[in-house]
Amino acid sequence: MESSKTTEDHTRSLLTRLAGPSTNKAGLQSVDKEKVNKIIYEVSKGSAFFENEVKRDAAVTEKINSMLSNYEKIKTQDLTADLVIVDTQLIELDQTRDLSQHICHIDMDAFYASVEERDRPELKSKPMAVGSLGMLTTANYEARKYGVRSAMPGYIAMRLCPQLIIVPNDFAKYTEVSGQIRRIFEKYDPDFSPMSLDEYVSTSELTVEAVIEQIRDEIFRETGLTASAGIAANKMLAKICSDINKPNGQYLLPNDRYAIMEFIAKLPVRKVSVFALKHETVCKSSVASRLLTGQIYIVLGYDISGIGRVTERILEALEVKTCGDIYTQRGILYKLLSPINFGFLLRVYLGIGSTKIESDGARKSISVERTFSTLSKEEDLYNKLKEIAMKLADDLKEENLKCKTITIKLKMPSFQTVTRSKTICRYIQTGHDIFKYDAELPVSLRLMGLRASSFISSDDTQNMGLKRFFSSIPPSEMTSPSKKAKTYPASQENELDRDGVDLIKITTNDDYACPVCTHVLKNIDNTQFNAHIDICLNTVELKTILTTQRSAIMPFSSTVIGHEIQHLSHAYLIFLRPSTTFSSSRKSCSVSGTNEPQHSPSPKLTTATGSSSLLNYFGNSSRQNPG
DNA sequence: CGCTTTTCGTTCCAAT
DNA sequence: ATTGGAACGA
Incomplete structure (x- = not known):
């Protein structure tokens, strides 16, 4: 009996999960969710x-179960002391409540779909x-009646509604309409007009609601599109309120503590989402345009987080x-719960949210990712990666940003996702941590992405100098990564690098300069050298890149960063090849030598050492920081 | 007929 | 502190 109940719970949670992230949206209330979820499940x-x-x-489920087992223990405890702490916190939070202004959140109704309906009116009734x-980005209200919604794959939507027009x-x-x-918003922005919304309200003898109606009306006359609005004391409440009378409606929650508490108390937690301001470039491509007015600014926003x-x-x-x-x-x-999450919930309960109007400052990362039909050939993967790296470099250039950390994201056909990140200044490292995963990694990918973060401010002249210094080193003078590692003081990096050092010690022979990447390879034999060239030829774009990079490009320009991104990500991609495929297809890929690369009894070991060398190789050629 | 489930930036958390 | 993973929305 107990187990059948668990199974039932399990199925229910899975159905809900499959139903997708946006099931409570306007227009979906009347849908027979059970039936829709079942179809989605079947398909x-x-x-x-x-x-x-x-x-x-x-x-x-596992996380919840472990939480519940804790719950069982706590249930019997006396929580009086804890409640005192919590209630003190509540009182303190309540004192931070700011009811001094109105904040309005305007949300376009089914934005993309409405634009299309406007241009093709015959679609309106269908x-x-x-x-x-x-994948669908949005659906009109007619389609929502069938359970079709944004972020749903189109082919599933077709099952729910065979007559659906995509x-x-x-x-x-959409960007044009956004503009x-x-x-229209700018007319109400004190940066462009002499008055803030509150001032406008007090001088024009219009109520706040009337002004917002006026703005929505103006939007409709200008674009033919409807918008909904929420007006409340802070961003969180405004966001929640904009959903209440959607579509083509608005809702004002009075700036009154009792009214707010009353409103929030009966609100399902799932309705809580927080409206945050993001970098403007995000808005340009974002789904809907929003208005946030206060006493100081009007800003286009983008929402994130919530429950x-x-x-x-x-x-x-x-x-x-x-x-x-x-x-x-x-x-x-x-x-x-963690203090952060608990604090968030307390603020939700009190209906306290941010009233900050300014955008939340500089962006922290930029990323590019692409989904494609599964690729398996190394060459294809490299090309795709190059494409992504160059796009990312372009974006960096456009924003005039310089990054220090690079993250690669890979999604397998199984939808399992892994990410790996490194800081460029000292990314020499062996691959122990990465190899923990390589056995499970299939050869094929359905997605690759790159992210740049840890931006270095442009006035960081120290770094500039450092970079310039390394860029000026001729390739022939570049030492091997392991030698550099030796110059490190005893540290964790040194420990991690020991593999590389060991490998170098064992091997024999001379130094070769690779004709493809022009990199000098120390202490390798002929077979290994050829294997290296083989790899380089697979990534022949590197030749141009490295040559250019080594000539006179301004150090630390975003172009160089772009190349480094590409360079580093190549290393990661090679690095993440599954051991079986890697060792069988290119058994002798090692560049700096291994114990017994040709006749290792353990293919896994061969791969591990070989790839480890590869990372060192890539790391080195991208100018590592010597310490 | 059978195959098709995005993209992006931020934040939090746990592990180390 | 750094890193990997996951949540979040539309």
């Missing part, structure tokens, strides 16, 4: 995506979605379904 069953979701769901058979994305058009809307599928499940297990339940369960939440 998905057996696919790689499905299997991966099963795993992820199991992971969440179920329609924007996107492709692979219109391809036209991002240029139109923004120009989603997973957090909802966790909270549900802890008997928290509405925001009001947070208070009831505050004792155990305090015991079981």
Whole structure:
């Protein structure tokens, strides 16, 4: 009996998970969710995506179970002392409440779909979605009646609604409309007009609501599109409120503590999402345009975070379904959640959110990722990676940013995802940690991505000088990574590098300069040298890159960064080849030599040492910091 | 007919 | 401190 209940719970959570992230959206309330979820389940069953979701769901279940077992222990404890702490925290938080201004969040209704309907009115009465058979970006309200929604694969949507019309994305058009809307917002922006919204309200004898209605009306006349709005004391509440009367409606939550508490108490936790401001370039490509007005600025925003599928499940297990339940369960939440998450929930319960209008400062990372039909050939993968690296370099250039950390992301056909990151200044390292995974890694990938982060401010002249110094070293004078490692003081890096040192010691022979990458390879024999060239020829683009890089490009320009990104990611890609394939297809890939590369009894060992050398090789040729 | 489940930036957390 | 993984939304 017990087990059948668990199975039932399990199926239910999986169904909910498969239903996707945005099931509570406007227009979906009347849908028979059970039926829709069942269809999605049936269509998905057996696919790689499905299997991966099963795993992820199991992971969440496990997390919840361990939390619940803690819960059982805590239940019997006396929480009086903890409640005192929590209640003190609540009082302190309450004192930070700022009810001095109105913040408005305007959200376009089914933005992309509405644009398409506007341009092709015959679509209005028909179920329609924007996107492709692979993935939908949004759906019109007619389609939502069938359970079709954004972030749903088109072919699943077709099962839910066979007469669905799928219109391809036209991002240029949406960006253009975005600009139109923004120009309307700017009229109310004190940077462009003399008054803040609150001032406008007080002088024009219009209510806040009337002003927002006026803005929405202006948007409609200008673009033919409808928008919904939420008006409240802070960003979080404004975001939540904009959903209340969607589509083509607005909701004002008075700046009154009691009204806010009342409103939030009965709100399901899943409805909570937080509206944060992001870098403007994000807005350009973002799905909808939004307005945030306060006393100082109007900014286009983009929302993120909040309580989603997973957090909802966790909270549900802890008997928290509405925001009001947070208070009831505050004792155990305090015991079981991290201080950060607990603090977040307390603010949710109080309806306290950020009232900061400025954008949250400089961006912290830029990334590019591409999904493609599964690729298996090394060459294809390299080419794809190069493409991504160059795109990322372009983006960096455009933003005039310089990065220090590079992260590569790979998604297998199984949907299993791995990421690896390194800091460029000292990325010499053996591959122990990476090799922990290589046995499971298949040869083929369905996605590759690169991310640049840890931006170095442009006035960091010290780094500039360092970089310039290394760029000026002629290739022939570049020492081997392991030799450099020896110059390190006793440290963890030194420990990690010991493999490389050992390898070097054992081998014989002379130094060769590779004709492809022009890199000098120390202490390797003919076979190994040829193997190296073989690899280099597989990545022949490197030749141009390295030659250019070594000539007179300004050190630390974003171009160089781009090349380094590409360079480093090549190393990672090679590095992440599965041992079996790697060792069978190119047995002698080692560049700096191994104990017994040609007749190793253990293919795994051969690969490990060979690839480890490869990383050293790539690391070295990208100018490592000597310490 | 059978195959097709994105993209991006931030933040948090756990492990080390 | 650094890193890998995952959540989040649309």
